[in-house]
Amino acid sequence: MNDLTHSVLLIGESDVGKTHYGAQLLNRLIKIEDCKLTLDIDGPPANFEPFQATLNKLNTGVSAAHTTSTTYIESIWPIIDDTGKKSQLVWPDYAGEQVSSILSKRLIPPNWAKNIQDASSWMLLIRLNKNHEQADILSKPIADIRQQKEQTKDAKFEISHQAQLVELLQIMLFAGEAKVDEAGCIPKLLIALSCWDELKQEQNTVPADLLAQRLPMFYQYITSTWSAPLIFGVSALGKPLDKKREDKEYSARGPECFGYVITPDGSYSTDLTLPIQALLTQCC
Numbered sequence: 618m619n620d621l622t623h624s625v626l627l628i629g630e631s632d633v634g635k636t637h638y639g640a641q642l643l644n645r646l647i648k649i650e651d652c653k654l655t656l657d658i659d660g661p662p663a664n665f666e667p668f669q670a671t672l673n674k675l676n677t678g679v680s681a682a683h684t685t686s687t688t689y690i691e692s693i694w695p696i697i698d699d700t701g702k703k704s705q706l707v708w709p710d711y712a713g714e715q716v717s718s719i720l721s722k723r724l725i726p727p728n729w730a731k732n733i734q735d736a737s738s739w740m741l742l743i744r745l746n747k748n749h750e751q752a753d754i755l756s757k758p759i760a761d762i763r764q765q766k767e768q769t770k771d772a773k774f775e776i777s778h779q780a781q782l783v784e785l786l787q788i789m790l791f792a793g794e795a796k797v798d799e800a801g802c803i804p805k806l807l808i809a810l811s812c813w814d815e816l817k818q819e820q821n822t823v824p825a826d827l828l829a830q831r832l833p834m835f836y837q838y839i840t841s842t843w844s845a846p847l848i849f850g851v852s853a854l855g856k857p858l859d860k861k862r863e864d865k866e867y868s869a870r871g872p873e874c875f876g877y878v879i880t881p882d883g884s885y886s887t888d889l890t891l892p893i894q895a896l897l898t899q900c901c
């Protein structure tokens with residue numbers, strides 16, 4: 618990795634929106650000039666191939682397919698920020714089952730160990746709408762739990778989704794040989810609450826507050842392990858798209874006109890490059 622290279626390891630289970638965010642980010646880098654980051658046309662050629670099929674689908678107003686489970690492709694995009702600083706962004710695309718398998722097998726494949734060690738930043742995508750809220754002593758009175766005991770005694774034990782996310786980051790820190798107690802040695806962390814439009818939040822909702830409310834243990838873990846984790850809301854598409862039925866407005870205006878982020882202070886911005894720019898400018 619050279620000095621210019623900023624490698625973002627995008628982490629997310631299946632169906633959290635990794636591929637669509639990659640494609641929409643690329644649309645912003647190529648087509649929208651007033652974003653914080655743009656594609657550096659004087660840089661080495663960028664490869665768009667892993668996102669081409671998704672870009673084609675979005676241009677016709679439909680959403681793209683799930684990434685096949687064996688895929689792991691990194692795209693390298695030369696970028697330049699609004700102050701003229703150049704970097705290279707390494708952006709992976711893969712099927713989310715690979716992350717689920719790390720969790721279930723507690724085993725890091727060799728290529729993943731290398732990616733974890735090489736990455737300067739980690740961006741973890743969490744789609745809150747896909748999490749099943751699990752009852753605990755605070756959310757469900759003991760009497761209700763006691764009543765359920767008989768019915769559920771044969772039910773399979775499963776750890777909560779937020780405990781799985783904590784475990785995932787712990788496994789990755791271990792695999793990356795990160796020294797948590799030495800300042801500056803762990804990769805920067807950004808949590809992107811993906812498909813934000815589905816969450817139907819009021820204007821100015823602060824993403825960190827929503828994370829703390831919905832996944833309190835996970836929130837405690839990241840804020841006690843990282844000194845300044847960045848927490849954004851990301852709606853790469855801006856609205857749901859069907860896999861077959863074309864959204865006429867989308868195809869007429871172009872996908873680059875849709876999608877937005879909610880910044881850590883709760884502000885709305887159509888600049889999907891802001892999370893990357895925040896990682897590029899954040900000190901360790």
Ligand SMILES: Nc1nc2c(ncn2[C@@H]2O[C@H](COP(=O)(O)OP(=O)(O)OP(=O)(O)O)[C@@H](O)[C@H]2O)c(=O)[nH]1
Nearest residue numbers: 631632633634635636637680684713852853854857
């Ligand atoms: N409402 C809404 N839906 C979205 C958004 N981004 C992605 N989706 C939908 O979420 C689904 C999953 O998106 P993908 O980008 O394929 O997810 P992925 O993480 O790449 O999934 P795998 O390839 O299975 O690992 C698709 O049906 C998308 O249409 C968004 O910003 N808003």
Ligand SMILES: [Mg+2]
Nearest residue numbers: 636683684711
């Ligand atoms: Mg995908």
